[in-house]
Amino acid sequence: MNTMDQIKKTADVIKKIRPVYQPILDFYSQVFLAQEESRSHIELSSIIISSDLLAMKQESQLPLIDPSEFLIDMDETGVLFVKICDLARDLAPELSRGAQVLKGALQEKTFELETVITAILNNQDAVLEQQAGKSDVPVSELIFFTYSSMVPSLQACSEQLETYLPPLAEIKKGYCPICGNPPDMAFFDEDGKRHLKCSFCSHRWNVGRMGCVFCENNDKDQQLYFFSDEEKEYRVNLCDHCRQYIKVVDLRKMDRAFFPALELVSSLHLDIKARKKGYRNGSSMASDA
Ligand SMILES: [Zn+2]
Ligand SMILES: [Zn+2]
Structure with a gap:
């Protein structure tokens, strides 16, 4: 069974044992399937870490990169952004208005996805507030739609960077050895x-x-x-x-x-x-x- 079929099957199992989650899973399982599908289209170059820098990071137990160094496939992220907005319009009533506003703003070019992506990677809360205000959507929704469409790129980078980590090591720290997040x-x-x-x-x-x-x-x-x-x-x-x-x-x-x-x-x-x-x-x- 491929991953897409497994996601569907697991979502169905959870819906059966916890019916209260049916509407939530109807939406999110579609988002996860869209992310999985998007993964196969991601095209990114490798993030290279020099051996000196790697030795220093390992010595000080620092994460391999700062989140600002993640590479994002902008084209694919844009495609997925629109797809997730459409899913929210159809399946997530509470996100539907924000989804339609953001999709419209993206298509009319009054909203710059790249600016929001950069703000998320660099933790620029003020920029996110400003961008959300410009489109009149809650900042949590702006972050949700943008972050969800970045996930395939983030996962692709993370998997590529794994090759720099010592194999089978037990890492005592409670933050990500790749990007430092909790x-x-x-x-x-x-x-x-x-x-x-x-x-x-x-x-x-x-x-x-x-x-x-x-x-x-x-x-x-x-x-x-x-x-x-x-x-x-x-x-x-x-x-x-x-x-x-x-x-x-x-x-x-x-x-x-x-x-x-x-x-x-x-x-x-x-x-x-x-x-x-x-x-x-x-x-x-x-x-x-
Ligand atoms: Zn504690
Ligand atoms: Zn991480």
């Missing part, structure tokens, strides 16, 4: 090893088993969690030291194919519960729209 999910693989997934470039890394992934606190009294018997594959780790939480998927207790992006959007009830308890999560980009 994780938006943790998971235990079939062997019980803990991994994190980058909230920005989707890279996954093995991170050792114990303690808070954000602040490295490992005090038993400060490391809490909750889970529910109906969803044995999920648990949420809470840290009373830095007050952050992370959702954890245990692949040993899951009998569907694992697509982190699908699991993220179909476990929003866990985010709500964690936030109600007063915890926040360090990641952001895609999950807040």
